[in-house]
Amino acid sequence: MPRGGPNAAWWDRFYETDRTEYIDRPEAGPQRRRVLRRLARLQRLTLAHRSFSGLVLAQVRDAPHPRILELGAGNGHLARQVLDRHPAARLTVSDVGHETVETLRAGPLGRHGRATVARLDATAIDEPDGSYDLAVLSLSLHHLPPGGVAALLREGTRVASRLLIVDVWRHPACLAAAPLILLCGGPVLAHDGIISLRKAYGPAALHHLAGACGAPVALRTRFVPPAYLAAVASRRR
Numbered sequence: 760m761p762r763g764g765p766n767a768a769w770w771d772r773f774y775e776t777d778r779t780e781y782i783d784r785p786e787a788g789p790q791r792r793r794v795l796r797r798l799a800r801l802q803r804l805t806l807a808h809r810s811f812s813g814l815v816l817a818q819v820r821d822a823p824h825p826r827i828l829e830l831g832a833g834n835g836h837l838a839r840q841v842l843d844r845h846p847a848a849r850l851t852v853s854d855v856g857h858e859t860v861e862t863l864r865a866g867p868l869g870r871h872g873r874a875t876v877a878r879l880d881a882t883a884i885d886e887p888d889g890s891y892d893l894a895v896l897s898l899s900l901h902h903l904p905p906g907g908v909a910a911l912l913r914e915g916t917r918v919a920s921r922l923l924i925v926d927v928w929r930h931p932a933c934l935a936a937a938p939l940i941l942l943c944g945g946p947v948l949a950h951d952g953i954i955s956l957r958k959a960y961g962p963a964a965l966h967h968l969a970g971a972c973g974a975p976v977a978l979r980t981r982f983v984p985p986a987y988l989a990a991v992a993s994r995r996r
Contacts, residue, residue, distance in 0.1 A: 760905045763929060764963025774931050776958060780951040783902055794951050797944030799834045804943060811897050811925050812840035814989055818893050818923050823847060828891045828919060830881040831899035833859065835868050842873055853879035882910035886918045894919035900926040901958040908960065909972040916976050916994045924990040929961040933986045965990055
């Protein structure tokens, strides 16, 4: 299925790419580590995780002691923002990569009294039904194939009351950010950043996959400035 949705226009299909990012290549060791470091720097400079933590907190504002599961946590900056801004939140911070999980355990989150670090696959979450108030996946959706997105929607809404997804907005105009990405992260980050923009899912694709995920999932999507897509999914009652 096209990432712009089943009825994507020809230009959207042309815009799409199947190239692989360095971050998705375990064998590309030095480039992969360089991308991760520079991506963290770009996110700090653009206050991305400050913005995303606000979206997370808005979803749990009615829960006095929210239980939050972060999937694909990467560098853990979003989790630290949420913990800093909500004194009663408890987070399970997870990733599918062994190396990433060990790095998180060795860092501040591994020593935090309200955080637990775990290795979890976002498409097959090893947690009981209804374990969390919110599950969140930020800036990682475009790494999943369509079948993986459907599994994420099914699993995320099974283990949590709501699933929040934040990713880059799908539109060729977003390529205007390429010079900023190049300036902040050099050619390796520009390589991955441009591919990420072209592999992002549009709202129509997410709605289609929610309807085909094998569970009664309701989905709301919206644009978040400057160029993000926020989607909130839950089980229909």
